[in-house]
Amino acid sequence: xLELYGCRGSGSAAIExxxxxxxxxxxxxxxxxxxxxxxxxxxxxxxxxxxxxxxRFGDGTVLSESAxxxxxxxxxxxxxxxxxxxxxxxRITALRWIVFxxxxxxxxxxxxxxxxxxxxxxxxxxALKEGSRKRLEYYWQVLERALKPAPYLAGHEMTALDVxxxxxxxxxxxxxxxNAHCPHIASALALAERQPFVVRVWERNFKG
Ligand SMILES: N[C@@H](CCC(=O)N[C@@H](CS)C(=O)NCC(=O)O)C(=O)O
Numbered sequence: 223x224l225e226l227y228g229c230r231g232s233g234s235a236a237i238e239x240x241x242x243x244x245x246x247x248x249x250x251x252x253x254x255x256x257x258x259x260x261x262x263x264x265x266x267x268x269x270x271x272x273x274x275x276x277x278r279f280g281d282g283t284v285l286s287e288s289a290x291x292x293x294x295x296x297x298x299x300x301x302x303x304x305x306x307x308x309x310x311x312x313r314i315t316a317l318r319w320i321v322f323x324x325x326x327x328x329x330x331x332x333x334x335x336x337x338x339x340x341x342x343x344x345x346x347x348x349a350l351k352e353g354s355r356k357r358l359e360y361y362w363q364v365l366e367r368a369l370k371p372a373p374y375l376a377g378h379e380m381t382a383l384d385v386x387x388x389x390x391x392x393x394x395x396x397x398x399x400x401n402a403h404c405p406h407i408a409s410a411l412a413l414a415e416r417q418p419f420v421v422r423v424w425e426r427n428f429k430g
Contacts, residue, residue: 224248227265227276233288233328234275235427236389240295240382242419244302289324292382293317304382312377319365319375320383327361327390330354334394359395362404371410384414392428 226241226248228234234250241248253265253274262272269276269286276286285291296304306313333340334354337347365387374380375387388411391400401408414420 223280225251225278227251227253227268227278228274229253230427231392232274232427233389235392235423236288236382236386237275237277237291237295238427239385239389239420239423240292240304242423243385243417244295244299244304246295246299287324288328288386289320292320292386296382303379306376306379306381312379312381315369316376316381316383319369320386322361322365323383323386323390327358330358330361331390331393334358355394359399359403362395362400362407366404366407369407369410371406373410373413375407375410380414380417384410385420387411388414388420388424392424 224241224246226234226237228238228250229252238248238250251265254262256262256272265276266272268278268284271286273286275288275291276284277291278284285294292304296302305316331354334351337350337354341347341350369375372378375383387407391397391411397408400411415424
């Protein structure tokens with residue numbers, strides 16, 4: 223059975239939601255990589271960056287990096303239509319912006335969460351945190367300008383892009399900011415968040 227390594231409120235929520243969308247059975251390992259011990263060691267062996275989400279497939283293959291996990295799940299479960307079909311322009315849109323999120327928004331979140339990985343001085347860390355938030359706002363504005371939700375982010379079908387974007391929208395600059403500054407994106411995210419599997423997964427990840 224597929225094993226998902228994650229932690230509540232993290233990027234593993236998007237993968238949980240996609241697994242539920244596709245009806246894939248999985249075991250969830252709640253990982254706390256910073257607490258030393260055999261579990262942390264075992265996780266380090268799977269992913270030397272100690273980052274979630276990470277999955278291990280039934281045959282033992284390990285896959286990290288959220289965008290790669292999304293693409294592989296879409297490939298393995300074509301009937302679920304996590305992505306539009308090959309040849310559909312909406313697929314290109316979905317792939318472009320999934321990678322955009324993974325390459326830009328997700329790292330900016332990480333820089334803001336762990337400025338000590340980048341700079342030594344406390345004032346520099348504070349400045350980096352603030353800078354990462356401003357950069358995140360800019361990335362959301364890029365999404366708002368580029369995508370014309372109709373009604374979903376990539377067109378008339380909901381795709382993994384909607385779920386992935388709804389997940390990163392839970393983090394900085396925050397949903398209230400996105401609602402105020404990116405109304406088109408916000409309306410598409412709200413549609414994804416109405417899906418029962420998203421409601422269920424968000425409930426255990428982002429509420430309370
Ligand atoms: N590039 C990775 C980033 C994953 C990532 O940064 N995950 C966070 C949780 S949302 C994490 O595990 N952070 C712990 C750390 O970086 O030490 C991906 O797209 O999956």
